Amino acid sequence: MIHETFVASDPKSAYIQAVEKYGNKIELVSAKQLKYDDGQLRCEIQVAIPEAVYIQKTMGDDTPYEKSEEALLIEEIEALKSQLSQMKETLQHDIIDNDTVISEVKALLKRKGIAEAWLDGMINGLAGSPIAEDNRLLVSYLLEEMDEALKEKPEDLSRQKVMMFVGPTGTGKTTTIAKLAARYAYLMDRPYSVALINLDSYKVGAIEQLEHYADIMQIDHVAVENVHGFKDALDHLDSYDIILVDTAGMSPYDTQKLIRTVEYVNSDALKDLEVNLVLPATVKYEDMEDIFTNFSFLNLDSVIITKFDETKHLGTLLNFMLAYDLPMSYFSIGQEVPDDLRVASKEYLLERFIGDIDAG
Template identity: 65%
Template sequence: MINETFVAADPKSAYEQAVDKYGTDIKIVSAKQVKYDDDELRSEVVIAVPKALFMEKSFGTQALYTGPENEEETLLDEIGELKTQLEEMHNGLLQKGRFGTVADDVKKLFMQKGIAEQWLDSILIPLIGTTVMDDAQLLVSYLLEEIDETLKVKEEDLDHSKIMMLVGPTGVGKTTTIAKLAARYAYLLDRPYKVALINLDSYKVGAIEQLAHYADIMQIEHYSIASADAFGEKIEALSSYDIILVDTAGMSPYDTQKFVKTIEFVNTKIPKKIEVALVLAATVKYEDMEDIHENFSFLNLDSVIISKFDETKHFGTLLNFMLLYDLPMSYFSTGQEVPDDLLVASKEYLLEKFIGDVHEG
């Protein structure tokens, strides 16, 4: 894949430039606002495009049939092949039992429970030759301690007014989670906070009505917004509120159009920073994990809210996501009841769930 940058006044226009050149066979790598030398803010969208398509659109169809243009390109190709061979040799050594019988068994158990081999190897390699590697119980305890130290929690801070936008794949429970947060802030803490709800989801049938229903029950202001300009104006109008919670459309990691639209909202020019929380289901599949992070991370995530704790007994893949991508957890949604089934995130709660799963192994 080849990366190319498109610049325009807003993310949508930059993306449209990319589509005009390459069609829809592209993938967003990043999208951000950059201040140029003339002090003007512009949007830069970086897209990834297949090399053959890039060569065809940039240099014509003849470019598809040319070999390496010079010795430097040939050398880079050879280095890439050598690197691949070395990685295969390294992986082969590990698979053949480099760590010893006890450590290999412990590693296999953690991998079966969803923890990535690359993370386990990064912890185990420095322990080669130590007595820890020969004691299964001690090694399990050591790995759990490393997990505990690696996990991060975003503390609940309500000392200052804030805007919190929830994003995530379709069906993870963003709207219900927003209702729980709204009830918590407005009624369940040491003082009632002034809360407003904004809905940006114009795609899902009934999404606006669902959030409006919760808002009516809790007697909380609720607004449906369709454009970035209207969003900015509404944020200004709600400047006296303590907390503004923003619901967004559920997105497949491959739904480029919705991503571009959401980026527009995130980059709206407003005085306050928007805290972006990724709502991630505890039932996340290992195969989807990398795609979810790769796409949603470009919204400059501040934390992860984990939903659907009540729908699984296996938390290894979820834990693996938190270990690999270094994101802090902020809240856990543990059921369907509003507002009861919401907890402030804690390492202990997640580790207890995972340890129970490990003990079953």
């Protein structure tokens, strides 16, 4: 990917410039506001452009290019490697498909949401081994591999921190924040001083909802509308152990709101910021991928998984966690505040998944 910077009076205009030049395949990397020498504020955004798109747009399709003999030889070698790899993969698939135990276990786990590519990567080489001769033994082996691959983010309250929560509309961000606030303030080995900041000026009732929770728990709550207000709020709350920041729920395709969130994340007033993606267990895999891709430029530290109570089928979620290198921090398992919240545990996730397998 090639990075390029665009400048305009506001983030949306800068992003439109980038799209007009390179199309919709670009990815937003960062956005910030700067005061130029003429005293005017302008927005700079940086986008990542696929190399092929960049070359096409800057050099044109008909640019003459003569490859060297060395380049042609390298291409031939790579093509040969690709053919050999395909032959090997075909042979492995034939062996696996003709192995009854392996094919049955693969079919079951695929039905439960685990990707065939991940299963093949784990199973290749097992054909003919004792593990592949017993269904339960093979399933146990794959569950151990899942346990090894999943990542947890330990709960660490040893230092002051600012925790920001991002994600699409309707994921349960505000309720999760209320649960965490109650946990930190009242349910730990010692009470922590907790404050809430609300950046969500879009959703009707969003400020009132968080303020209601804050009043019940007797926790300070500040609503802000811009980056300057955010900095002032952080300065005002500097003595607190933990500051929880609620952001606007948004579509992962809403460029304007995403850029505005970037401005908050890049604020020079922030010290130790943790950005947590709030993701429902009920979302289909393709949407999980889009959510992660479009929020990942916020430098995500962990994922908080909500709505465990609304599904019995966790294979899609498990498959997502296996595919992306992002640790889990908390699970929201119901609507009750603060009871239905637990520190993320891969054992809990796998136990729920095993229950689904047994049902299948």
